[in-house]
Amino acid sequence: MLYGAIEAGGTKWVCAVGDGDGHLLAREVIPTTGPEETVSAAVRFFLRHERPAAVGVGSFGPVDLNPASPTYGHITTTPKPGWAHTDVVSPLRTALGVPIGLDTDVNAAALGEWRHGEGQGVDTIAYVTVGTGIGMGAVVGGRILHGLTHPEFGHTRVPHDTGIDPFAGSCPYHGDCLEGLASGEAMRQRWGRPAEEVDDDLAWDLEARYLALAVTNLTYTLSPQRVVIGGGVTGRASLIPGVRVRVLELIAGYPGLPPLTDPDAMTRYLVEPSLGDLSGVMGAMELARGAAKGTT
Template identity: 70%
Template structure:
């Protein structure tokens, strides 16, 4: 690579770990490091040391857990808001990097970054509108619509939508500290841990995964009808269970009931193409963060 070509930095700032990366001018990741999410001071300090140990970067992209203020010009831009993550509310995740690295920084949510990564380099390549849902410790959705990341009043908080909750079948009250039995409160990895007494990766009970698939399918039918994505990518630790996505697709096919007809998937083969796992695996978020950095340096608009 030409020695004058810039390097870019990306951070996928998750609730359990931060993934830091340095990429070349074309966005290809050259080096990464995984940092546990502990206190803000420790975590941000470790990320700064990572970038200090590599060639200087021209810009940095950050995709962070939230909620977070992603509105440039806002007095609280770059600050994490009312998060249930202890010790992280009101933490500024932009200013320390701007001050220490002296480069442009572009911020978005971790799920918007993952959606961008999959749209540019993964399962959504060549499409105009895709959604990315992460089902892990929490639940979130990011989206690229007509080539631009979705923002508005703040950013999508799809994990907190309300879905039907049959308390006779599932008496669990929900794990969300704000809403109880919202989608995240019923179907996140934390909800599964509290309901069943063990982490999702250690759950073998088919009834647990049948219940989980039902909740995720309810969420996806809402997402399908509200946003009309051309593809939905489902990632996150919980989504890695081999039985989950096939059961979600089957249930979603039943829920859509053939309405309104094509191009809404109307058969198993079409549903396999419509709801997929991430083509980039665990790299979706950090790949998208690098794309945010490339846009920050060129001062590209939100539509790539």
């Protein structure tokens, strides 16, 4: 049985067809332009291949995931021009005639890593993506974590020492929330250039500090068995090791469990995605599998 997958990002849509066991048979990258043009290009991709049993979509958000809502399947209050209040699910379902599974892009990435990557063998995994913004998705007991809405971890608050970091924050809603202090956009505004062009150790020490505070909060609230950090900002080789060191300092031995007290065990607790840039695509494939079975 074949499944379709879409990782619907703000800059590109990655469309794929696979067998659901980690084997991709076809893949295409589509630039994210206007909604109608982008969705139509995705439809054409699937029409060029054998019809999948279902298609899973991991989308940038915020996304309405409540099936009882009249705006289910819509990207809602995104600041991306032209995409606010866009229905993603209905056009795909109508054009392809198959069930559509939907979740956020970061929830899809968490699901992909749980099924095929770093989450194999554990019940609870959290995936944090640090890119233009910051998001978090979690799988608990084999199910994506949902509640009032999908997690908005990027908008949680972390201590902000303005003596060390006078930057006011980049978030248009909260200023110095986690996303406002540690996202790629925050780095661009603070240092005057994209994160990948920042080559100042002090800048990356500050980034590691904020991410360590976030991981510590996540550890104490969700208690995941593994935390995966991905996204474009994490390409700096020293960043994740620096975050691990600071998490151990912040945890300060409480509780006395090996991942939170032993540096070697910490390298297996806080990890980078083993699926690389395919975490979201593989997770979207899992959403399709659930949609085909009627479980999502």
